Amino acid sequence: MTHLEFNSELNNIKDTLFGFALKLTKDYQDAQDLFQDAVTRGFRYSEKFETGTNFRAWMSTIVRNTFINKCRAAKKRRTVSEPIENFTYALEGQNPLANQGEMNVRIQEIYQALDQLNEIYRIPFLLHFQGYEYKDIAEELNIPIGTIKSRLHTARQQLKEMMIAKNRLPEPVAADM
Known part of the structure; x- marks a missing residue:
């Protein structure tokens, strides 16, 4: 043509x-x-x-x-449109929270949320958090690896919902196109 x-x-x-x-x-x-x-x-x-x-x-x-x-x-290429000064804690390896007390409160809230999880979700989540691989968790609990992955996903979702409900995580926003 x-x-x-x-x-x-x-x-x-x-x-x-x-x-x-x-x-x-x-x-x-x-x-x-x-x-x-x-x-x-x-x-x-x-x-x-x-x-x-x-x-x-x-x-x-x-x-x-x-x-x-x-x-x-x-x-x-999603970029952050905030001044670099807001992220100096990341460059300096410091805690982003202003004081240790607030950090302790947040950690306590996370542990409370973990305690609210059903045991079938909490145990695999904690094992994975401690560094165990999917296959190790599956062998330890005598559950198929697919079930472990599913339970980890569900645990993450439930924890996220609990933290959003406590206003500790911002609500997800739909991506703009």
């Missing part, structure tokens, strides 16, 4: 493609960026388009794949 043919075909479907980009991104500016990146990519690889096939489907696939690639890249 020549560049002239590409431009002609693109002009016929650009509104449809932009609408698709807008549907994926749910933001006008992001849709414009996505549309531009996809058109650039389509133009660059226009010689790979097979004449006689569906140009709209081909470009829609490029838009979709470009969107997926952007989402993956954004997930990898």
Whole structure:
């Protein structure tokens, strides 16, 4: 496909493609960026388009794949937008809490939450926390390894819910796309 043919075909479907980009991104500016990146990519690889096939489907696939690639890249490069001074404790190897008393209270709350767990979840969790591997825990408790993994997952979820309920953990926020 020549560049002239590409431009002609693109002009016929650009509104449809932009609408698709807008549907994926749910933001006008992001849709414009996505549309531009996809058109650039389509133009660059226009010689790979097979004449006689569906140009709209081909470009829609490029838009979709470009969107997926952007989402993956954004997930990898999530950055913290706070000043580095807020994280000096990490650089200095110090405790992020202002005093040891508050730290002790939090540790006590974690132990209380652990005590509230059902025994079938608490024991595998504590063994795993102490450094035992899944297979070692499974052998020790005479339970299949899949059950151990499931119980650890459930224990983590229950602990997380308990800590959120006590306002010690922030509630999870849906990722922005």
